[in-house]
Amino acid sequence: MDIAWQDIRHVTKVDPAKPLPDDPGVIADTDLVIVGGSDDVTETNTLAAVRAIDDIAPDLPIFQEPYSATQVSTDTIDAVDSIAVPAVYNGDRDNFVGKHLDLFTEIARKPDELAGSSVPLVGDLVASTGVDAVAELATKLIGEGYVVQHLDSAAASVSGVETTYTPDQVAGAALATETFYDFPIFYVEYSGTYGGPKDVTAAARYLDETVLLYGGGIDTREKATAILEAGADAIVVGDCFHDDPDTYRETIPPRA
Amino acid sequence: MDIAWQDIRHVTKVDPAKPLPDDPGVIADTDLVIVGGSDDVTETNTLAAVRAIDDIAPDLPIFQEPYSATQVSTDTIDAVDSIAVPAVYNGDRDNFVGKHLDLFTEIARKPDELAGSSVPLVGDLVASTGVDAVAELATKLIGEGYVVQHLDSAAASVSGVETTYTPDQVAGAALATETFYDFPIFYVEYSGTYGGPKDVTAAARYLDETVLLYGGGIDTREKATAILEAGADAIVVGDCFHDDPDTYRETIPPRA
Numbered sequence: 001m002d003i004a005w006q007d008i009r010h011v012t013k014v015d016p017a018k019p020l021p022d023d024p025g026v027i028a029d030t031d032l033v034i035v036g037g038s039d040d041v042t043e044t045n046t047l048a049a050v051r052a053i054d055d056i057a058p059d060l061p062i063f064q065e066p067y068s069a070t071q072v073s074t075d076t077i078d079a080v081d082s083i084a085v086p087a088v089y090n091g092d093r094d095n096f097v098g099k100h101l102d103l104f105t106e107i108a109r110k111p112d113e114l115a116g117s118s119v120p121l122v123g124d125l126v127a128s129t130g131v132d133a134v135a136e137l138a139t140k141l142i143g144e145g146y147v148v149q150h151l152d153s154a155a156a157s158v159s160g161v162e163t164t165y166t167p168d169q170v171a172g173a174a175l176a177t178e179t180f181y182d183f184p185i186f187y188v189e190y191s192g193t194y195g196g197p198k199d200v201t202a203a204a205r206y207l208d209e210t211v212l213l214y215g216g217g218i219d220t221r222e223k224a225t226a227i228l229e230a231g232a233d234a235i236v237v238g239d240c241f242h243d244d245p246d247t248y249r250e251t252i253p254p255r256a
Numbered sequence: 257m258d259i260a261w262q263d264i265r266h267v268t269k270v271d272p273a274k275p276l277p278d279d280p281g282v283i284a285d286t287d288l289v290i291v292g293g294s295d296d297v298t299e300t301n302t303l304a305a306v307r308a309i310d311d312i313a314p315d316l317p318i319f320q321e322p323y324s325a326t327q328v329s330t331d332t333i334d335a336v337d338s339i340a341v342p343a344v345y346n347g348d349r350d351n352f353v354g355k356h357l358d359l360f361t362e363i364a365r366k367p368d369e370l371a372g373s374s375v376p377l378v379g380d381l382v383a384s385t386g387v388d389a390v391a392e393l394a395t396k397l398i399g400e401g402y403v404v405q406h407l408d409s410a411a412a413s414v415s416g417v418e419t420t421y422t423p424d425q426v427a428g429a430a431l432a433t434e435t436f437y438d439f440p441i442f443y444v445e446y447s448g449t450y451g452g453p454k455d456v457t458a459a460a461r462y463l464d465e466t467v468l469l470y471g472g473g474i475d476t477r478e479k480a481t482a483i484l485e486a487g488a489d490a491i492v493v494g495d496c497f498h499d500d501p502d503t504y505r506e507t508i509p510p511r512a
Contacts, residue, residue: 085436089357093349100436101345105428108462138435138462172361179394180341180356182438206364206394 003061005211005233008032009253013238016049017041026245028057029252036065038154043073050079067158069103077140087183088146089173092160107138143183147173153191167202174203178210190216194223197230204231224251259317261467261489264288265509269494272305273297282501284313285508292321294410299327306335323414325359333396343439344402345429348416363394399439403429409447423458430459434466446472450479453486460487480507
């Protein structure tokens with residue numbers, strides 16, 4: 001991953017199951033795009049969204065953030081800079097390690113055993129390039145240590161999240177990410193509601209090499225500033241990109 | 257961790273709940289000691305075992321491998337080179353991420369909130385050195401990606417393991433360790449029974465920076481050689497150190 005994180009303050013999450021706004025060109029002012037959602041995401045609509053964004057702003061880095069391996073293919077892998085795979089600390093086993101192991105087992109499986117694989121990723125990969133591509137593919141998959149803090153959200157529902165974390169637990173998850181699981185990204189996700197800076201403050205204290213992202217309910221310049229000043233490397237804005245371009249523009253920090 | 261893994265071929269797992277053998281000096285010929293067990297392990301017997309081994313062979317690197325935070329204290333941390341914390345891929349959520357988050361949350365908690373902590377580790381640490389030591393402590397904790405392959409073992413029981421992995425799944429767990437969770441060690445644990453080289457062969461294919469350990473049922477030179485030739489960086493021998501020094505000696509590979 002050759003992402004210049006020090007230049008990234010504003011991330012746009014594009015839901016491929018939603019239409020782009022009437023004026024999609026506003027996205028050129030963000031610093032990074034993550035394509036992913038929690039409902040009705042497919043490999044096809046992911047690829048369409050990635051290509052539409054790439055047409056508008058060819059230099060923007062784009063990540064795919066799948067919640068199922070069926071959304072990933074050699075086409076999506078080729079089209080994006082990284083496949084960012086959430087590992088949800090306060091989710092169920094399946095969403096921290098279970099689905100991941102199934103995916104890596106598919107990837108690791110020997111080519112001669114792969115005929116008929118149900119995962120497009122692997123079948124296509126092996127058909128096209130053989131087992132030598134496995135290590136290269138795996139390096140394109142990066143982990144995001146997630147904490148989902150809004151129980152009444154699709155993100156919580158698809159991740160098996162039944163309890164939110166206290167700021168102390170968020171700090172513990174951040175420290176574990178930095179020193180134990182070594183994911184390059186730690187993500188505080190309030191999905192649709194504004195959580196304020198307290199979790200970011202708690203997490204930032206223990207993050208050095210790990211990038212800290214906050215997403216959820218940012219719809220003013222003040223909220224964006226509060227989260228960045230609390231120690232987030234970048235804010236993630238989603239809903240208003242699709243729904244409200246004026247608000248979206250306001251969340252983009254002024255260039256230094 | 258300044259361990260010269262390229263020189264480590266033979267690891268001895270010392271169970272602190274068992275007495276040392278009559279001739280404990282045989283341990284001087286192993287390359288690394290891991291102090292840990294699955295029953296009746298305490299901070300006190302761990303520390304006694306570590307100190308006894310250190311008296312016999314002061315240059316031997318020693319890890320503590322706890323299964324509960326209550327076995328860890330500032331004394332054990334000071335006495336060993338690393339605290340190796342198992343993350344069991346085929347175990348339950350608690351044994352891959354749950355207990356770990358509780359531990360890191362304790363470590364990360366602010367000093368002024370720590371009065372009365374039930375974890376000796378943290379209470380002692382903060383009393384002695386304050387929050388500045390947190391990052392240093394955390395770096396002494398290293399992860400071991402574990403696969404426990406013997407269902408009828410205490411290791412499986414304490415880890416919530418209900419199914420073993422196929423060699424394909426072991427390869428997937430190895431690849432995930434190398435590229436996603438980034439634990440420095442991948443450990444195939446047959447705990448008390450000999451599993452043969454098949455899982456080691458499957459895992460070794462996808463491990464480069466990760467150290468591959470195999471433990472379980474090694475009681476002859478031939479078994480030791482078979483596992484090492486299959487690609488393990490080192491074999492782990494436990495039972496026979498306590499029970500059968502002649503067999504133990506035979507498992508130690510000749511020096512190159």
